[in-house]
Amino acid sequence: MPAILTVDDSRAVRTIVGKQVKELGFEVLEAEDGVQGLEQLAQAQVDLVLLDVTMPNMDGPTMLQKMREGGNGTPVIMLTSESKRSIVAGAMKVGISDYILKPFKPEELRQKVLSVLQGESGAVIEAPLPGGGVPLAAEPGEAASPAGGRFVDIAVVDDMENVHKKLRSMLPGHLSMNAFTSAQAALAACRERVYRVVLIDTEIPDVNSAVLAQQVRVLQPPAALVALTLRSSNDVSREVREQGFDDVLLKPFRPEVVDDFLLRYFDNQEFLQVEDNVLKVAPFVGKADRIDRFYGRLNGQFTGALEKVAAACYDEVVLDLGAPPLEGDRLPKFVVAVFEKSKEFGMSLSLVGPAEVHKILGGYTETKDLKVFATVKEARVGAAA
Amino acid sequence: MSVEKLSAELESILVKRIQADQLYLPSMPAVVVKIMEVLRDPDAGMKEVAHLLERDPVLAARALRMATSAAFAGGTKRITLQEALARLGTKALKSLLVEASAQKLFISRNPQINDQLKVLWEHSVAVGILARDVLALTGEGDSESAYLAGLLHDVGKPVVASVLLELERQLTEVYQKGWIDSGEWLAVVRTVHRKVAVALAEKWQLPGPIIVCIKDSAEYDKGDRHSLANAVCFSNALAKKTGIYAGEVLAEDNDAIIMIGRSVIGISDDILRTLTKGLRERVSGLYD
Numbered sequence: 001m002p003a004i005l006t007v008d009d010s011r012a013v014r015t016i017v018g019k020q021v022k023e024l025g026f027e028v029l030e031a032e033d034g035v036q037g038l039e040q041l042a043q044a045q046v047d048l049v050l051l052d053v054t055m056p057n058m059d060g061p062t063m064l065q066k067m068r069e070g071g072n073g074t075p076v077i078m079l080t081s082e083s084k085r086s087i088v089a090g091a092m093k094v095g096i097s098d099y100i101l102k103p104f105k106p107e108e109l110r111q112k113v114l115s116v117l118q119g120e121s122g123a124v125i126e127a128p129l130p131g132g133g134v135p136l137a138a139e140p141g142e143a144a145s146p147a148g149g150r151f152v153d154i155a156v157v158d159d160m161e162n163v164h165k166k167l168r169s170m171l172p173g174h175l176s177m178n179a180f181t182s183a184q185a186a187l188a189a190c191r192e193r194v195y196r197v198v199l200i201d202t203e204i205p206d207v208n209s210a211v212l213a214q215q216v217r218v219l220q221p222p223a224a225l226v227a228l229t230l231r232s233s234n235d236v237s238r239e240v241r242e243q244g245f246d247d248v249l250l251k252p253f254r255p256e257v258v259d260d261f262l263l264r265y266f267d268n269q270e271f272l273q274v275e276d277n278v279l280k281v282a283p284f285v286g287k288a289d290r291i292d293r294f295y296g297r298l299n300g301q302f303t304g305a306l307e308k309v310a311a312a313c314y315d316e317v318v319l320d321l322g323a324p325p326l327e328g329d330r331l332p333k334f335v336v337a338v339f340e341k342s343k344e345f346g347m348s349l350s351l352v353g354p355a356e357v358h359k360i361l362g363g364y365t366e367t368k369d370l371k372v373f374a375t376v377k378e379a380r381v382g383a384a385a
Numbered sequence: 386m387s388v389e390k391l392s393a394e395l396e397s398i399l400v401k402r403i404q405a406d407q408l409y410l411p412s413m414p415a416v417v418v419k420i421m422e423v424l425r426d427p428d429a430g431m432k433e434v435a436h437l438l439e440r441d442p443v444l445a446a447r448a449l450r451m452a453t454s455a456a457f458a459g460g461t462k463r464i465t466l467q468e469a470l471a472r473l474g475t476k477a478l479k480s481l482l483v484e485a486s487a488q489k490l491f492i493s494r495n496p497q498i499n500d501q502l503k504v505l506w507e508h509s510v511a512v513g514i515l516a517r518d519v520l521a522l523t524g525e526g527d528s529e530s531a532y533l534a535g536l537l538h539d540v541g542k543p544v545v546a547s548v549l550l551e552l553e554r555q556l557t558e559v560y561q562k563g564w565i566d567s568g569e570w571l572a573v574v575r576t577v578h579r580k581v582a583v584a585l586a587e588k589w590q591l592p593g594p595i596i597v598c599i600k601d602s603a604e605y606d607k608g609d610r611h612s613l614a615n616a617v618c619f620s621n622a623l624a625k626k627t628g629i630y631a632g633e634v635l636a637e638d639n640d641a642i643i644m645i646g647r648s649v650i651g652i653s654d655d656i657l658r659t660l661t662k663g664l665r666e667r668v669s670g671l672y673d
Contacts, residue, residue: 083605083649089641101607101648108648115654191659214521214528219659241474244529 002117003027003044007037007063008052008079013102017050017079020106024113034058038066046074048117051096053080053087061087064094075116079104150193152176153266157186157212158201158228163251167199170258172283175266183207183215190219197265199249202229202240210243217244224265263290272301277314278376279305279338284325295330302338310345316383317342318376321353331357332364339370350379391569392576399548399581413486413589416441420482424475434478435467444485448473451481480533483591487536490543498550501571502543504631509536511629511668515620515660516613522656526611527594534598534613535620537591541582541599545574571632603642605649619646627661629668 004026006017018028029044031037033055040046049067053060064076078091081102088099097116100108154177156164164179171177178193180186183204190198198216202209213225226247227240240248249261271294273280279302284294309317319338324331335351342349351357351372361367373379401407412418420437423429438445445466452469470478491506492499516535520526549570582599598617605615622642625634646652652660 081607083607083645085604085638085641085645088645089637092641092644093637099644099648101645104648105651108651111653191655208524211521211524215524218518218521 001025001027002047003029004048004050004113005029005031005037005040005044005046006050006079007031007034007055007060008050009033009055010052013052013079017109020109021050021113024110026113034060034063034066037063041067041072041074048113049074049076050079050100050113051076053078053082053091061091061094064091064096068094077112077116079109151196152178152193153196154178155180155186155189155193155195155198155223156228157181157183157199157204159204160201163201163228166253167258170253170255172262174283175262183212186212187215187219190216195220195223197224197226199226199228200245202227202243213244226261259290271297272305274305274308277309277312277316278318278320279309280320281322281324283322288325288327291325291327291330294325295334298334299337302334303341306338306341306345306347310347314347316348316350318350318352318379318383320376320379321351321357323354324357326356326360329364331360332367335361335370336366339367348383350383352376352379392573395545395549395552395573396577396580399545399577413482414441414444414489416444417482417486421479424479429475431467431470435465435470438466438470444482447485448478448481451477476529480529483533483589484536486589487540490540498546498570501631502546505539505542507668508624508630509539511624511627511664512536512538512617512620514664514667515623516616518660519616519620519650519652519656520611522659523611523651525651526616527613530592530594531613531616533591534595535617537582537586537595538598538617538621539578539582540585541578541580542574544581544585545578546570549573575632605645607649610649610651615646615650618642619650619652622646623660624664627664629665 002025004021006014006021006028007030008014008017009032014030014032018030021028026047029040029046031040035058037049037051038058041049051060051064058066060078060080067074067076073095075097076091076095077098077100078088078096079100079102082088083101088096091099098112100112153175154171156167156177156179158164158179159181161179161181164177168177168179178189178195180189186198186200198220200209200212200216204212209227213227216223216225224246225244226249227243227245228249228251229236229240231250233239236250237248247264250257271282273282281298284291306317319335321331321335339349349370351361351370352375353372354374358372361370361372371382373382413421416437420434423433423437438448449464449466449469452472453464464472473481487509488506491502491509513532513534513536517528517532520528520531579600583596586596586599594613597612598614603618605618606612609615619642622639623646624630625639626643647657
């Protein structure tokens with residue numbers, strides 16, 4: 001069993017430290033001052049010394065000096081109420097592994113003791129290269145930087161799982177979402193991933209949401225921080241901004257409110273994605289009064305998308321319509337426009353969509369003869385035939 | 386003249402001038418002063434502030450850019466200056482104005498001095514970011530004020546530099562020879578800048594806790610572990626450790642400040658990694 005020597009003239013400190021160190025599974029030796037400390041070291045094999053600075057008979061720095069002069073390289077953590085940098089710098093010169101200021105929290109003692117004994121102390125700072133300003137690469141085993149991590153659209157931090165489910169059900173399928181019931185889990189994820197929007201409940205038990213927002217802000221600088229809250233006053237937006245949030249999303253979720261939220265943060269999506277010779281129409285998100293806007297964006301984007309396909313020397317192009325809004329004649333007009341432009345580029349057009357799309361297009365002279373396939377695979381086979 | 390002697394003489398001159406209220410300390414730009422006055426009124430409307438800010442297009446553009454950044458949930462829509470200011474809020478706007486005013490001090494017409502000031506400004510920004518993030522990640526203290534405190538902790542340096550530059554100009558005109566090299570120049574500035582910085586901060590009516598940070602804070606305050614001064618003291622050492630600093634660093638002394646600070650403030654390995662990761666990239670380019 002590893003042994004730790006605690007050298008401190010305060011019996012109370014020795015008792016507290018001894019208790020916490022024993023809980024970690026270590027044997028504890030005690031000394032009241034530097035003289036006794038050196039005697040203990042001469043008699044027993046010790047793996048770590050927790051050393052006070054100010055003590056009668058022989059103080060900590062003197063004991064440390066004598067240890068090193070005598071060839072004893074046992075790791076030492078200074079555990080003291082002394083915070084003068086000259087004293088700590090002097091001890092560092094002689095050789096200490098770490099430093100703990102009294103009063104201390106048990107977690108700090110536990111973490112530093114384990115870190116030193118497992119040889120993990122130091123090397124957590126991105127240091128400059130000698131003579132240059134470029135930082136060193138991250139240390140081995142270090143978590144990937146957020147920029148190199150996985151990109152996720154939304155993180156939700158709310159202790160009520162039902163809130164996660166409700167929100168998920170109201171989001172379009174193409175938006176990715178991570179849900180967390182605890183601040184700790186959310187912060188851990190924020191170290192690993194990159195989010196566009198982080199939603200934080202302002203009423204999580206035992207969590208100060210303003211503090212959590214600050215922490216998330218540091219870990220996710222580009223993300224928008226949105227408070228999830230019940231309407232508690234008329235000026236709830238101002239209240240949450242004062243707490244460090246950028247915005248608010250009111251609970252319980254109403255479709256139009258979620259709609260506005262999506263429009264605000266996910267409006268700049270690609271309405272028309274191009275993959276090989278397939279143009280895929282993004283799902284429509286929002287209220288009926290935004291359908292014109294949706295088709296307007298599609299009409300603004302399809303020429304560029306067709307140019308890409310033509311530039312890649314395809315003879316045919318597949319337009320995957322997904323499940324577009326079917327109101328009015330917007331869909332047939334859009335399809336005709338794409339059809340005409342495809343012809344200009346010398347490409348044939350195949351359509352993919354559900355039966356409803358087929359039905360709507362069948363009702364217009366200009367589109368009734370166009371074949372609508374159920375899948376992209378079928379469309380490609382049909383075009384080749 | 387040795388650096389020590391020059392520093393002592395310069396400090397003596399500066400202190401006398403400060404005491405006699407004869408030291409020229411840069412004022413905030415007139416627009417900023419007026420806006421600050423308006424913002425002191427809790428009922429002040431952003432319409433009036435926007436009207437004033439329009440007189441300084443660079444500042445107005447900066448406010449717009451900040452308000453439309455992702456950090457302020459900018460989205461993609463174009464917004465008016467008044468909407469931008471409303472989105473920023475009073476505190477962030479004040480911070481932006483002080484930052485912009487301070488940055489103007491770090492620009493010199495002398496190219497050599499300008500290069501030095503650029504590094505000084507980058508160091509200041511790094512300390513500001515670190516101080517803010519230290520308190521935010523530990524979940525204690527006033528992290529937003531910490532940014533400004535860190536940013537301004539060396540604000541006396543460019544003022545001393547300009548006095549030094551003027552002295553140099555006078556001396557070289559008389560003796561027709563070079564004066565001190567850039568290393569000595571920095572050493573002199575480092576020695577005497579604190580008193581000037583405090584005088585400047587008082588003239589600019591900065592909050593008391595920020596002035597405390599500007600005063601030399603080489604030791605930690607054990608009574609208030611998450612004070613702005615402690616955050617700035619730690620962040621200053623950490624910025625030096627990561628190489629974002631002009632001048633000599635006493636490595637053992639600096640490491641001791643970091644080691645003590647980690648325990649005083651409660652900074653885990655995870656937090657330390659987060660603080661320093663990509664710091665240089667975050668700081669570089671902010672000068673231009």
